[in-house]
Amino acid sequence: QTLKIGMIPADGIGHEVLPAARAVLLALGSSIPKPEFIDLNAGFEYFTRTGTALPEETIRVLTEECNGAMFGAVSSPSRRVAGYSSPIVALRKKLDLYANIRPVASVSGTPGSDVDMVVVRENTECLYIKEETQIMTPNGKEARATRLITERASRRIGKMAFETALSRGKQNPVLTIVHKSNVLSVTDGLFRETVRGVPQLEEVQGRYDGVKIEEQLVDSMVYRMYREPATFDVAVAPNMYGDIISDAAAALVGSLGLVPSVNAGDNFVMGEPVHGSAPDIAGKGIANPIAAIRSASLLLTHLGHLEPAQKINDAVDAVLREGKVLTPDLGGRSRTQEVLDEVLKKM
Amino acid sequence: QTLKIGMIPADGIGHEVLPAARAVLLALGSSIPKPEFIDLNAGFEYFTRTGTALPEETIRVLTEECNGAMFGAVSSPSRRVAGYSSPIVALRKKLDLYANIRPVASVSGTPGSDVDMVVVRENTECLYIKEETQIMTPNGKEARATRLITERASRRIGKMAFETALSRGKQNPVLTIVHKSNVLSVTDGLFRETVRGVPQLEEVQGRYDGVKIEEQLVDSMVYRMYREPATFDVAVAPNMYGDIISDAAAALVGSLGLVPSVNAGDNFVMGEPVHGSAPDIAGKGIANPIAAIRSASLLLTHLGHLEPAQKINDAVDAVLREGKVLTPDLGGRSRTQEVLDEVLKKM
Numbered sequence A, B: 001q002t003l004k005i006g007m008i009p010a011d012g013i014g015h016e017v018l019p020a021a022r023a024v025l026l027a028l029g030s031s032i033p034k035p036e037f038i039d040l041n042a043g044f045e046y047f048t049r050t051g052t053a054l055p056e057e058t059i060r061v062l063t064e065e066c067n068g069a070m071f072g073a074v075s076s077p078s079r080r081v082a083g084y085s086s087p088i089v090a091l092r093k094k095l096d097l098y099a100n101i102r103p104v105a106s107v108s109g110t111p112g113s114d115v116d117m118v119v120v121r122e123n124t125e126c127l128y129i130k131e132e133t134q135i136m137t138p139n140g141k142e143a144r145a146t147r148l149i150t151e152r153a154s155r156r157i158g159k160m161a162f163e164t165a166l167s168r169g170k171q172n173p174v175l176t177i178v179h180k181s182n183v184l185s186v187t188d189g190l191f192r193e194t195v196r197g198v199p200q201l202e203e204v205q206g207r208y209d210g211v212k213i214e215e216q217l218v219d220s221m222v223y224r225m226y227r228e229p230a231t232f233d234v235a236v237a238p239n240m241y242g243d244i245i246s247d248a249a250a251a252l253v254g255s256l257g258l259v260p261s262v263n264a265g266d267n268f269v270m271g272e273p274v275h276g277s278a279p280d281i282a283g284k285g286i287a288n289p290i291a292a293i294r295s296a297s298l299l300l301t302h303l304g305h306l307e308p309a310q311k312i313n314d315a316v317d318a319v320l321r322e323g324k325v326l327t328p329d330l331g332g333r334s335r336t337q338e339v340l341d342e343v344l345k346k347m
């Protein structure tokens, strides 16, 4: 039995951190089915060479052959480029990976705020449907984008968020719904009401009764995350707010280079570090591999391999706690390879 | 000669902080035209009593009789209320107060990060046009909101932002354009290109050549504001991003209770603390009046009374530096009135 994992480094430091994820998966030995990696194309670099950002073949292999995937990071062109559209946004939508789950937790005894939260971001709609138009008027150009919020997508992300809240084994789980319904009473109103309604659904049968529901307007959420970071448990948000608050959470733990995610659907899951392609440091061998390594761990968790996943996390935490082998984003001087070696040593 | 100022406390602590703004304006004596205050209605409390959130009479008095205005804060109902729509959003639009200018600066020698930035937020469009629809489909409800970005509004907010950058007397002014054009290539693409194009407009004649232009994606902006708060000077953003990043900036200086704003148009200006109506502390007499006091100062600046405005700011800074008379949001035990008295004493 093997674990077929599609590997899509995409752009920039994606090429430097995915090999680290691969190495830790291999180091788990027989505690997981033997991983087999399939290298797949996508990204802005690939687009500039071929005119395609996300080849059909990548989608085909992922859906037909793989048990899961790892994605690196994408570069965004600094100007609008005809025909280019973000392959990560497209991948999330095409594979219906409707939940972007982003756990952000500080390691006790390391610098940074005391945080232990999970952002559950809706991953398929909101402004990310990219329905945009532009017209010319006597007063100049006018552009419009559509923001879509559906009951169906809000309900399934709501369920995922309640499940996440239960899965953490906290005594008093709290789910914070992030929205801006004081302005967007219809769209964010629908999101809020639908998520609030999840515990009453017949099929969940009281399962979420122990989860306390709170709400925060998105502006206030960003404010509070910095003022009272330790007070949040699980937060659920429409796509764009989720994008923003997960970066806010990453700042609290000291570096985007630490924060993993999975893009999860009902049939497929793809690990992805939350950081971008970091063109400023790409190619220098100093990218922090921890976000990618933790994303591999999260991928395993979602595939049901809980113990091996924990083993990776424990090794990473030990490296961070020792604080001797750190990349520059954490104030250290070590290289990607050195951090990887240290993690492997602790495993 | 008098200065007619419309006073709209609206909801919650708005009623407690606007009197403080009034008191400092009166305390300036003959250094400004004698202020005359006209009390005006608006808000959720007013709506629950009358069915109207923003009476026509308020608009009429503001536009026909006032030289400027001060707004307190609005409460947002916790559920959608038929017929209610935020009066502050409506006021900004009806008076065409297209720029929301939010300076956030730490007082040296006080706790908090080292910040000295101004958020220039577009105030009339983006998702705030509130064009929302909802339909029923076989899969449940589907809601849509329209996000509008026009060249005209982006250009005028861009100009306001470049002017703001020049006005601060910095050696190397930097304007950071905040957007998410890697996803919203049309709407945010238009915003970015239009703001970038402002220095090339014929009418500005090289005026902005000394202002360096930078860009940040909104998620990355929130991240960097926390990681490198001191690196930002002026940031310009579409409405919703501006809402979020100004709360992020407020967190950096320790409290929303410190951050002032003006809503400025070509013909009218209205001061407004950035904080909300704070139902949790309303009526207790412990709201921080500093955001409102600083908003009064900012109002004076925009009306051309620079020295009196500075006098208010210096007094506030002195109170903060001493750190003896502070409201609970800043870790103190003083009341609204005591902080006001202390500011008046320093003037």
Ligand SMILES: CC(C)[C@H](C(=O)O)[C@@H](O)C(=O)O
Residues within 6 Å of the ligand: A074, A086, A088, A089, A243, A274, B182, B183, B219
């Ligand atoms: C690259 C970009 C399209 C992406 C997003 O906005 O989703 C990124 O910021 C992320 O958070 O994964």
Ligand SMILES: CC(C)[C@H](C(=O)O)[C@@H](O)C(=O)O
Residues within 6 Å of the ligand: A182, A183, A219, B074, B086, B088, B089, B243, B274
């Ligand atoms: C009350 C709300 C509508 C308002 C906004 O979103 O503009 C507030 O958050 C603000 O920042 O002034």
